Amino acid sequence: xxxxxxxxxxxxxxxxxxxxxxxxxxxxxxxxxxxxxxxxxxxxxxxxxxxxxxxxxxxxxxxxxxxxxxxxxxxxxxxxxxxxxxxxxxxxxxxxxxxxxxxxxxxxxxxxxxxxxxxxxxxxxxxxxxxxxxxxxxxxxxxxxxxxxxxxxxxxxxxxxxxxxxxxxxxxxxxxxxxxxxxxxxxxxxxxxxxxxxxxxxxxxxxxxxxxxxxxxxxxxxxxxxxxxxxxxxxxxxxxxxxxxxxxxxxxxxxxxxxxxxxxxxxxxxxxxxxxxxxxxxxxxxxxxxxxxxxxxxxxxxxxxxxxxxxxxxxxxxxxxxxxxxxxxxxxxxxxxxxxxxxxxxxxxxxxxxxxxxxxxxxxxxxxxxxxxxxxxxxxxxxxxxxxxxxxxxxxxxxxxxxxxxxxxxxxxxxxxxxxxxxxxxxxxxxxxxxxxxxxxxxxxxxxxxxxxxxxxxxxxxxxxxxxxxx
Amino acid sequence: xxxxxxxxxxxxxxxxxxxxxxxxxxxxxxxxxxxxxxxxxxxxxxxxxxxxxxxxxxxxxxxxxxxxxxxxxxxxxxxxxxxxxxxxxxxxxxxxxxxxxxxxxxxxxxxxxxxxxxxxxxxxxxxxxxxxxxxxxxxxxxxxxxxxxxxxxxxxxxxxxxxxxxxxxxxxxxxxxxxxxxxxxxxxxxxxxxxxxxxxxxxxxxxxxxxxxxxxxxxxxxxxxxxxxxxxxxxxxxx
Ligand code: SF4
Numbered sequence: 190x191x192x193x194x195x196x197x198x199x200x201x202x203x204x205x206x207x208x209x210x211x212x213x214x215x216x217x218x219x220x221x222x223x224x225x226x227x228x229x230x231x232x233x234x235x236x237x238x239x240x241x242x243x244x245x246x247x248x249x250x251x252x253x254x255x256x257x258x259x260x261x262x263x264x265x266x267x268x269x270x271x272x273x274x275x276x277x278x279x280x281x282x283x284x285x286x287x288x289x290x291x292x293x294x295x296x297x298x299x300x301x302x303x304x305x306x307x308x309x310x311x312x313x314x315x316x317x318x319x320x321x322x323x324x325x326x327x328x329x330x331x332x333x334x335x336x337x338x339x340x341x342x343x344x345x346x347x348x349x350x351x352x353x354x355x356x357x358x359x360x361x362x363x364x365x366x367x368x369x370x371x372x373x374x375x376x377x378x379x380x381x382x383x384x385x386x387x388x389x390x391x392x393x394x395x396x397x398x399x400x401x402x403x404x405x406x407x408x409x410x411x412x413x414x415x416x417x418x419x420x421x422x423x424x425x426x427x428x429x430x431x432x433x434x435x436x437x438x439x440x441x442x443x444x445x446x447x448x449x450x451x452x453x454x455x456x457x458x459x460x461x462x463x464x465x466x467x468x469x470x471x472x473x474x475x476x477x478x479x480x481x482x483x484x485x486x487x488x489x490x491x492x493x494x495x496x497x498x499x500x501x502x503x504x505x506x507x508x509x510x511x512x513x514x515x516x517x518x519x520x521x522x523x524x525x526x527x528x529x530x531x532x533x534x535x536x537x538x539x540x541x542x543x544x545x546x547x548x549x550x551x552x553x554x555x556x557x558x559x560x561x562x563x564x565x566x567x568x569x570x571x572x573x574x575x576x577x578x579x580x581x582x583x584x585x586x587x588x589x590x591x592x593x594x595x596x597x598x599x600x601x602x603x604x605x606x607x608x609x610x611x612x613x614x615x616x617x618x619x620x621x622x623x624x625x626x627x628x629x630x631x632x633x634x635x636x637x638x639x640x641x642x643x644x645x646x647x648x649x650x651x652x653x654x655x656x657x658x659x660x
Numbered sequence: 661x662x663x664x665x666x667x668x669x670x671x672x673x674x675x676x677x678x679x680x681x682x683x684x685x686x687x688x689x690x691x692x693x694x695x696x697x698x699x700x701x702x703x704x705x706x707x708x709x710x711x712x713x714x715x716x717x718x719x720x721x722x723x724x725x726x727x728x729x730x731x732x733x734x735x736x737x738x739x740x741x742x743x744x745x746x747x748x749x750x751x752x753x754x755x756x757x758x759x760x761x762x763x764x765x766x767x768x769x770x771x772x773x774x775x776x777x778x779x780x781x782x783x784x785x786x787x788x789x790x791x792x793x794x795x796x797x798x799x800x801x802x803x804x805x806x807x808x809x810x811x812x813x814x815x816x817x818x819x820x821x822x823x824x825x826x827x828x829x830x831x832x833x834x835x836x837x838x839x840x841x842x843x844x845x846x847x848x849x850x851x852x853x854x855x856x857x858x859x860x861x862x863x864x865x866x867x868x869x870x871x872x873x874x875x876x877x878x879x880x881x882x883x884x885x886x887x888x889x890x891x892x893x894x895x896x897x898x899x
Contacts, residue, residue, distance in 0.1 A: 199841070202841065202843065202844055203843040203844075206843040206844045206846070206847035207843060207847070212847065212851075216851070220826070223826075512829055512830045512832065512848050512851075513844060513848075516844055516847040516848060516851075517844060549709075549710075549837070549840055549841075550837075550840075550841055550844065551834070551837065552797070552830050552832055552833065552834025552835075552837045552838075552845070552848070553708065553797070553798075553834055553835075553837070554797035554801070554829075554830035554834070555797055555798075555800075555801035555802065556797075556801070556828075556829075556830065558801070559801055568801075569749075572707075572708065572710075574710075575708070575709065575710030576710045576712050577710075578710055579709075579710035579711055579712070587709060587711070588711065588714075591705075591706045591709065591711045591714040592714060594701075594705065594706060594714065594718070595706065595714040595717045595718055597700075598669070598700040598701045598703065598718040598721065599700075599717055599718060599720075599721045601697070601698045601699070601700055604669070604700045604701075608672075608673050611673075631838075631839040631840075631842045632838065632839055632842065632877070634842060635842060635843075635846040635849075635877075635878065635881060636846070636849075636874065636877030636878050636880075636881055637876070637877040637878075637880040637881050638877065639674050639873045639876070639877065640674070641673055641674060642673065642674055642675065642676045642677075644676060645672050645673055645676055646667045646671065646672045646676035646678075646679035646680065647667075647672055647697065648676075649676055649679070649680055650679075650683075650695050650697070651697075654683065654693075654695070
């Protein structure tokens with residue numbers, strides 16, 4: 190099973206990288222994002238300082254995660270919320286399914302949550318006989334198309350208006366309009382009914398605040414508010430790494446998330462949730478559940494070299510600047526989390542053997558590291574993943590090739606001899622160029638091959654300089 | 661100052677004129693240049709492939725070769741980053757860690773050395789033409805070299821420098837990435853070529869011959885008459 194994910198990735202990447210229309214569409218969308226992001230960054234007095242502070246907040250929180258989680262849970266429970274601990278994806282699904290069964294739930298409405306994608310919650314709920322509706326517009330569109338989100342922040346960014354209209358016509362018998370406003374109205378009409386019908390609302394969590402046990406949710410459409418306020422049961426699914434210490438921490442991280450994520454100063458709605466409706470309160474759910482998900486996170490926490498990957502606030506900025514993502518698109522990854530963060534994280538969540546290829550599908554340009562608002566050194570983590578992959582599953586032929594490389598490079602005489610031989614052989618390359626026998630085919634299919642110089646620098650030096658400056 | 665040259669293996673083999681140009685410029689500025697002939701490669705290809713043991717073996721050889729150098733100058737942002745940024749990682753926890761850090765600290769990318777260390781921005785070069793500059797990612801993000809080559813280019817008489825849009829995007833080379841994922845690499849390179857062509861430049865200048873090898877290969881295949889040159893070649897042309 191191991192090569193399948195890699196083979197699929199390569200095939201899909203090869204296909205999409207050649208799709209000029211797709212390339213231009215994504216590129217244009219992300220150029221727009223870049224302009225807005227830069228504008229927002231400029232409103233920070235000191236963006237670099239803010240990054241440093243954000244990284245330190247996450248560093249401290251994770252260093253004392255046990256203590257902060259305890260504090261968080263204590264505050265939540267004291268207000269009547271129920272907290273559940275899920276060691277892995279299956280446990281989390283079971284907890285949520287049980288809640289739905291015990292409470293005779295029929296309709297479930299869900300606001301956007303990548304953590305729920307990570308545990309494949311929708312499939313599990315549907316298999317359990319429950320109807321689930323996504324209330325976020327982009328998320329709803331990809332749900333109707335029966336595909337996973339394309340991007341962790343912009344799930345439907347790959348679709349043009351016409352395609353959205355098409356799916357609305359097919360699935361909702363809607364009229365053929367392409368005006369964004371009209372399209373939104375179609376979704377809103379459907380959704381309004383669902384909000385009234387739903388008896389359970391499921392949300393993700395952007396941040397949990399330890400000092401007061403509040404949950405922070407960031408959104409732009411107001412749908413999360415309705416998802417969490419209207420149904421009688423609210424279930425919030427939260428990765429345990431989403432914690433911050435104080436409201437002050439939140440005051441820094443919310444604008445950073447908005448800036449890095451969507452190029453917004455602040456997102457449209459930022460809401461704090463603290464528990465079920467209490468006596469005398471006029472709205473809010475009767476039951477409030479928080480499911481705390483581990484699913485590999487404590488294992489990553491124990492990894493001194495890569496634990497800072499847990500700092501991630503899922504802003505998606507690294508995807509946006511990643512030239513690989515821009516060319517292969519989000520679906521190609523075949524993972525919940527795409528782009529650089531996905532390539533670094535997925536091997537931890539789903540196994541190195543099957544997912545190591547993602548760490549190699551990078552030019553290591555470092556744009557991701559440069560942009561990450563919490564300063565995760567993504568590019569170097571990719572290198573670490575590669576090293577770990579080699580240690581765990583040594584690639585035979587590559588090892589052999591590099592063993593030869595190593596011997597040659599450690600022995601200058603061999604290196605000179607090898608390159609001299611290559612000079613003699615080079616004219617023969619023309620005979621096989623472009624054929625299946627061409628050893629440089631992966632290069633020469635799309636690029637002209639460089640030619641070895643007639644005389645190496647070493648040879649030039651020997652001739653012209655050695656006498657004047659011996660070494 | 662006695663300057664020790666590190667001419668990475670592919671410059672040695674494919675682009676010796678880059679090394680020759682560096683020698684000419686440094687000597688013109690009045691410095692003695694030495695080139696330890698036992699040098700080969702920095703080990704980056706193995707390192708980037710995850711084969712750290714093999715990379716370390718090659719790097720050990722480089723440490724032996726360069727340990728007594730006063731300063732090491734290399735016309736490659738990428739290999740410079742290997743020495744300065746990645747050697748310490750590669751040797752962490754080994755007895756040669758300190759030496760690796762020391763070698764890293766005295767390593768400079770060529771333009772960085774001229775501008776930051778020697779304080780030279782005008783080498784008295786002349787070059788006729790319209791050119792754009794490609795930031796190699798390793799030089800840019802690992803070494804933080806961005807203004808230095810531009811400062812040098814602005815002093816070149818006859819040269820018109822135009823920036824690309826978007827600037828600072830990877831060309832798609834990425835070492836073994838270019839052959840492991842040739843289509844992604846090519847797509848990235850095509851984007852870059854478009855940005856290059858958009859400037860109307862006749863030349864692309866960079867600090868990394870590896871990026872240039874990739875770009876020149878693409879431009880040639882596309883039939884575009886744009887030439888790729890290393891910064892050192894431009895600066896040395898009139899010397
Ligand atoms: S790794 Fe950094 S840039 Fe990428 S999604 Fe996470 S926080 Fe954002």
